Amino acid sequence: MTSTTQAVETFDSLNPATDEVVGTYPVHTDDDVNTAVAKAREAFRWWASLGFAERAERLRRWKGIIARRLPELCAVVSAETGKPAGDAQLEVVLAVEHIEWAARNARRVLGPKRRSPGLLLANHAATVEYQPLGVVGVIGPWNYPVFTPLGSIGYALAAGNAVVFKPSEYTPGVGAWLVDAFAEAVPEHPVLQLVTGFGATGAALTRADVDKIAFTGSAATGRKIMAAAAERLTPVIIEAGGKDPLLVDADADLDAAADAAVWGAFSNAGQTCVGVERVYVHAAVYDEFVGKVTERARTVRPGEHYGPMTMRSQLEVVRRHIADALARGGRALLGGTDAVGDRYVRPTVLVEVPEDSEAVREETFGPTVVVMRVSDMDEAVEKANDSRYGLGATVFSRRRGMELARRLRTGMTSVNAPLSFAGIASLPFGGVGDSGFGRIHGPEGLREFARPKAVARQRFRVPLALTTFARSAKTDEFVGRLIATWHGRHGGRDKWNRR
Secondary structure: OEEEEOOEEEEEEEOOOOOOEEEEEEOOOHHHHHHHHHHHHHHHHHHHHOHHHHHHHHHHHHHHHHHHOHHHHHHHHHHHHOOOHHHHHHHHHHHHHHHHHHHHHHHHHHOOEEEOOOOOOOOEEEEEEEEEOOEEEEEOOOOOOOHHHHHHHHHHHHOOOEEEEEOOOOOHHHHHHHHHHHHHHOOOOOOEEEOOOOHHHHHHHHHOOOOEEEEEOOHHHHHHHHHHHHOOOOOEEEEOOOOEEEEEOOOOOHHHHHHHHHHHHHHHHHOOOOOEEEEEEEHHHHHHHHHHHHHHHOOOOEOOOEOOOOOOOHHHHHHHHHHHHHHOOOEEEEOOHHHEOOOOEOOEEEEOOOOOOHHHHOOOOOOEEEEEEEOOHHHHHHHHHOOOEEOOOEEEOOOOHHHHHHHOOOOOOEEOOOOHHHHOOOOOEOOEEOOEEOOEOHHHHHHHOEEEEEEEEEOOOOOOOOOOOOOOHHHHHHHHHHHHHHHOOOOOOOOOOOO
16 A cells, blocks of 8 residues: 655555554655665765674674564564564574674685785785675565575675665565664664665665665566666676475485475465475385375464465465466365465465476465475486576485485575575575575675675795786796696696607
């Protein structure tokens, strides 16, 4: 809902379970966004000048506010997304861990390091360090409105950047809470700012004078972000969803695998980019596994274990995918098209679904799961990789877990536990293919928000000067012999040195 008051357009944030108004926020215009970016540019100079230790101390203040007011933030998350308080707390707790990791490790990852100068320039000292980019624009999602954007914001701030944050129009209150908490911890300058609105506001941020854009959302919107950013050659990080598989080998712990499948598929109403949407099970344990999954899924209740569909339009996507699967010969062991209600979707377990169905090929983003029988794990890997997505995956196997994990075309894989890579702050998070590119979290995430700066410093002069017009023919001859002797000894003899 939008309204106009004193020429300022606003919109309401609604509780998806009740349609109650949670809060009202401005629709920021292009001028508003450009003003925020200009303020961030000034704030960046101060923030970058603090150095790693002082930035870390301030990030820990922010982390402390979040931790102390955990119930307050969780209440905002629950109100805007409809997710249970426990699930809201889980994502906030993980986000706090990531802020701490980024603050603690930024100097180690980004600080100056020596490099070897090599043979020809042995009289030099070579170093590389990572310097902040400047202003980073972060466009966040609604499904995990704390954990996901802070994976960019926290790391960008630790690297020394200022940030302008545009949260989803479904969760502006969460974004406002986080930015206000940061301003309390760092009151000196507007290092982290908020802009709110719809797609046009996000597009304005992408076109603004930012040094990088970090976006989480659909692949279709990601392409638009890239096209707009290309006008200024602004680099981007894209995390664009997935169709994540779970592989179950014949020697797997079936109880643990079934529990992981149910939680991975149905938690957060299936609205998880790394959630389990496809399961490939070895034929030797298929029937037993399916029985365990169905039994557990029957105990999962919408409104108690997970919330409503945050985006009402997603209900039709879920209904269409289920209907297509059934029309192509699939069976619903639990749920089905009638599981899709006005706000909630009951758990749906589908089997015998063809690989070319929408339920297998497209991201459903709802509480459904497709379980398929495979003759062996080679077939499982082949079918799991036959997707334009490549975000996360899970493998359950006692003997071959690591082998299978390495063979999967995904950015992340968890072995014998569901989605644990997301909770380990030192591991990079991101995908391949239509799941996007670039990484948040871990050392790779810190480096995404910094630029490498190489410095070569001559320590002393040598007679063998190569970068001068005064270089003699005798010098060239000596260098040629030196390189031939040093590097030519590898690879055997040839017709020029058979003597």
